[in-house]
Amino acid sequence: MNLQLSTALALTLAYAGMAGLCMAMERHHEQVTGRRDVSIRLRWVLRLSAGVLLLASLRVCIDGWGSGVGWVAWLGYLTTGALLVVGLWAWRPRLAMGIAVTGGACSLLVFVLACQSSAPA
Amino acid sequence: MRATHTPDTGAATGGLRQAMAWLHTWCGLWFSWLLFAVFLTGSLAVFEEPITHWMTPEQHAEEAAEEAARASLPATAPVAGRAQRLAHASDYMTQHHRSKDMWEIWPADAEGGGELKVYWFDEQHLYAQAKLDANTGAPQPLLPPKVPARGTLGGQHFVDFHYNLHGGTLGLWIVAIAAMVMLLALLSGVITHKRIFKDFFTFRPKKGQRSWLDAHNAVAVLSLPFQFMIAYTGIVFTATTYLPAGVWAHYGNDAGVHLRYTTELTTPGLQPRSGRPLAVPALEPFAAQAVALTGQPVRAVVVDHPGDASMRISVYGWNDPKGLVRRMSDATGMVAFAPDGRVLQLRLPGGSADGSASFVSQVMSNLHMAGLGGWPMKWLFFLCGLAGTAMMGTGAVLFMVKRRNKSLREFGGRTAQVYRCIEALNIAAITGLAVACIAYLWANRLLPLMIDQRASWELRVFFGVWLVTLVHAWLRPPRAAWRVQLWTLATACLLLPLLNGLTTGDHLVAEMARGDWESAGVELTSMAFGLLAGWGALLLLRTGKAVQPRRTAHPSLGSAGERP
Amino acid sequence: MTGGPGQRLAVRVLLAVFAGYALASAFAMALPSLLPMPRAQAVLTATLLGFVVHLVAALWVFTKPDLRRVAAGLLLPAVLLTALGLALQRTGA
Numbered sequence: 196m197n198l199q200l201s202t203a204l205a206l207t208l209a210y211a212g213m214a215g216l217c218m219a220m221e222r223h224h225e226q227v228t229g230r231r232d233v234s235i236r237l238r239w240v241l242r243l244s245a246g247v248l249l250l251a252s253l254r255v256c257i258d259g260w261g262s263g264v265g266w267v268a269w270l271g272y273l274t275t276g277a278l279l280v281v282g283l284w285a286w287r288p289r290l291a292m293g294i295a296v297t298g299g300a301c302s303l304l305v306f307v308l309a310c311q312s313s314a315p316a
Numbered sequence: 317m318r319a320t321h322t323p324d325t326g327a328a329t330g331g332l333r334q335a336m337a338w339l340h341t342w343c344g345l346w347f348s349w350l351l352f353a354v355f356l357t358g359s360l361a362v363f364e365e366p367i368t369h370w371m372t373p374e375q376h377a378e379e380a381a382e383e384a385a386r387a388s389l390p391a392t393a394p395v396a397g398r399a400q401r402l403a404h405a406s407d408y409m410t411q412h413h414r415s416k417d418m419w420e421i422w423p424a425d426a427e428g429g430g431e432l433k434v435y436w437f438d439e440q441h442l443y444a445q446a447k448l449d450a451n452t453g454a455p456q457p458l459l460p461p462k463v464p465a466r467g468t469l470g471g472q473h474f475v476d477f478h479y480n481l482h483g484g485t486l487g488l489w490i491v492a493i494a495a496m497v498m499l500l501a502l503l504s505g506v507i508t509h510k511r512i513f514k515d516f517f518t519f520r521p522k523k524g525q526r527s528w529l530d531a532h533n534a535v536a537v538l539s540l541p542f543q544f545m546i547a548y549t550g551i552v553f554t555a556t557t558y559l560p561a562g563v564w565a566h567y568g569n570d571a572g573v574h575l576r577y578t579t580e581l582t583t584p585g586l587q588p589r590s591g592r593p594l595a596v597p598a599l600e601p602f603a604a605q606a607v608a609l610t611g612q613p614v615r616a617v618v619v620d621h622p623g624d625a626s627m628r629i630s631v632y633g634w635n636d637p638k639g640l641v642r643r644m645s646d647a648t649g650m651v652a653f654a655p656d657g658r659v660l661q662l663r664l665p666g667g668s669a670d671g672s673a674s675f676v677s678q679v680m681s682n683l684h685m686a687g688l689g690g691w692p693m694k695w696l697f698f699l700c701g702l703a704g705t706a707m708m709g710t711g712a713v714l715f716m717v718k719r720r721n722k723s724l725r726e727f728g729g730r731t732a733q734v735y736r737c738i739e740a741l742n743i744a745a746i747t748g749l750a751v752a753c754i755a756y757l758w759a760n761r762l763l764p765l766m767i768d769q770r771a772s773w774e775l776r777v778f779f780g781v782w783l784v785t786l787v788h789a790w791l792r793p794p795r796a797a798w799r800v801q802l803w804t805l806a807t808a809c810l811l812l813p814l815l816n817g818l819t820t821g822d823h824l825v826a827e828m829a830r831g832d833w834e835s836a837g838v839e840l841t842s843m844a845f846g847l848l849a850g851w852g853a854l855l856l857l858r859t860g861k862a863v864q865p866r867r868t869a870h871p872s873l874g875s876a877g878e879r880p
Numbered sequence: 881m882t883g884g885p886g887q888r889l890a891v892r893v894l895l896a897v898f899a900g901y902a903l904a905s906a907f908a909m910a911l912p913s914l915l916p917m918p919r920a921q922a923v924l925t926a927t928l929l930g931f932v933v934h935l936v937a938a939l940w941v942f943t944k945p946d947l948r949r950v951a952a953g954l955l956l957p958a959v960l961l962t963a964l965g966l967a968l969q970r971t972g973a
Contacts (some may be wrong), residue, residue, distance in 0.1 A: 213517075222518070260642055264688045268689055268693060282519075282533045285520070324884045327892055328943055335942055496931070500938055556927050559904060559905060562923040562924075563923055565909035565965045565966060670921070673921040673925040676890045677924060
């Protein structure tokens with residue numbers, strides 16, 4: 196995987212993960228759906244999904260930049276992703292969540308495929 | 317006994333959170349202007365080379381020619397080999413500098429060609445050098461540096477301003493003190509922020525003071541790891557300059573103490589001169605062995621105590637840009653040999669031979685300089701640096717927004733005047749500095765090419781424009797000053813490519829077409845800043861319209877001044 | 881300690897800056913005596929950590945109302961650590 200693809204993947208996964216964490220919070224959930232009640236189950240589904248996305252982002256960073264630099268890169272993408280979430284959520288919450296869902300799903304798919312192709316047969 | 321803790325100015329009163337809020341407010345405010353400048357120029361300094369490239373358009377043709385020449389060099393070109401170069405250098409140094417304490421030979425560039433240079437320390441322990449012909453070993457005259465067509469500091473201005481305000485040692489200390497205060501403000505800010513997780517993604521626009529606080533929290537908290545890292549690594553870059561006590565206690569306190577410490581740090585195990593003579597051996601076998609051990613081509617061969625039995629031969633390698641992307645430390649490969657060929661020390665590229673503290677220090681310096689991770693990392697650092705800049709800016713603005721609604725009378729009778737000062741300083745520090753930065757680029761294109769000390773004149777424009785913005789902010793009402801400076805900033809940033817086109821004939825599309833992404837990047841980023849400034853100016857317009865009617869309609873009502 | 885609020889604040893700031901620096905310096909002097917690593921590495925380590933000591937000390941100054949206790953809390957350890965560092969001077973690498 197070249198550095199550009201790593202960048203795109205790491206950023207999208209980080210954004211989607213941060214969006215998941217955001218969506219699990221009542222105040223921001225309401226901004227998207229209009230409903231303030233977030234059931235415990237939904238909250239944990241969102242948080243776990245977010246965790247998976249953020250860990251996938253970490254894995255992309257470590258693959259792309261090596262083990263030390265990878266962590267530094269990951270923190271950078273977490274910051275960028277979170278800032279994007281804050282900015283987009285304040286402007287167009289539903290669009291922000293839409294991008295998170297599609298972007299997260301696509302990048303997760305690419306990530307899994309990339310892992311499979313690099314793993315020994 | 318009289319209590320010694322009568323309440324005073326608010327410092328260290330109330331609970332921990334309240335005391336930290338006080339500390340955060342005042343540490344933050346008094347240093348926000350300086351830190352904003354340090355952070356904005358620091359963020360720009362990430363792209364020092366592209367900025368310098370944009371600012372030296374006459375050099376482009378020359379750079380391109382050099383690139384082409386290097387790329388087209390046939391593999392079997394008659395370039396004097398390393399062994400020959402090292403032999404020439406060794407002969408020259410034996411002949412002319414036998415008694416020196418250290419020889420430093422740079423035999424070739426990373427591809428094995430280029431210049432052959434030798435260095436040593438003169439009587440004042442400053443570097444002296446000579447250039448030798450690679451084929452004959454004869455000394456060549458050192459040509460005086462070419463007078464550039466366009467005299468400029470280029471991007472180096474932003475680097476220099478960032479770490480010492482163009483103010484030498486005093487400036488260095490001022491920036492370091494500001495960085496320590498910043499760390500204090502970060503710590504106190506985190507301690508006082510009650511809902512740090514609940515408010516993680518919170519930003520409520522169009523709500524005046526509440527929005528400024530949300531923005532301040534968002535940019536600060538979300539980039540917090542970076543902020544702590546960048547401030548701390550910036551200080552410890554030259555740790556023993558600021559905190560020499562450890563060196564003084566254990567190395568003595570005469571004039572040579574720092575040199576002794578540095579020598580022991582970088583060449584551990586180097587014995588003092590023994591007095592027993594030993595001829596300097598042929599250097600090529602050492603170079604070859606080092607290449608085999610580290611995998612890097614030879615950059616420099618250093619001979620400590622040449623001609624003495626305590627002699628030590630160290631070979632340093634050239635870093636490759638690709639490898640640097642994945643390494644935490646930018647330390648090159650290095651092998652230190654005894655004269656009989658024994659390996660005394662081995663440092664693999666990016667590793668450490670001296671010890672963990674040296675390695676940590678090297679990594680921290682590399683982190684601060686964004687030397688790791690390649691171009692994606694540079695952009696991440698740029699973004700986080702701008703987040704830090706925004707953190708300072710929103711903090712300073714928040715201070716005044718809160719007090720415009722209701723004065724907190726912290727300065728007694730003179731509070732109104734102090735607030736007026738702070739308003740002016742906010743404007744000059746934020747939009748004023750930004751205008752000065754873009755004015756620097758405009759000066760690069762508009763100043764006549766052949767004036768004397770052109771680089772100094774560009775700097776004078778930078779500082780002069782900054783001063784003008786301060787005077788402007790002082791003379792005009794704050795709102796008007798913000799508006800004018802924001803529009804000036806937007807215009808100057810957006811029109812940069814046009815300026816370039818009119819003055820040099822080069823333009824954005826041409827740059828992108830020939831793959832000059834450094835120049836294109838500078839102009840595109842400038843335009844992005846222009847859009848940001850324009851958006852700020854429009855927001856100001858909108859809030860101005862919203863505020864005015866309400867004020868005139870209900871003069872008795874205060875604005876919704878919330879206290880966080 | 882009497883004196884206007886401005887004076888008290890000035891003293892507090894001076895303590896945070898200078899007494900904190902004294903403590904950080906003392907720490908940088910004492911720690912190399914205790915670290916089991918080559919002298920230059922020990923001095924560098926102690927110097928790097930010294931800044932953290934200064935920060936924590938400065939922060940602490942602004943949490944304690946009683947200025948006398950603050951002064952003692954910084955200067956006494958500073959003196960002790962300085963003495964320790966100078967007594968156990970590292971002479972060789």
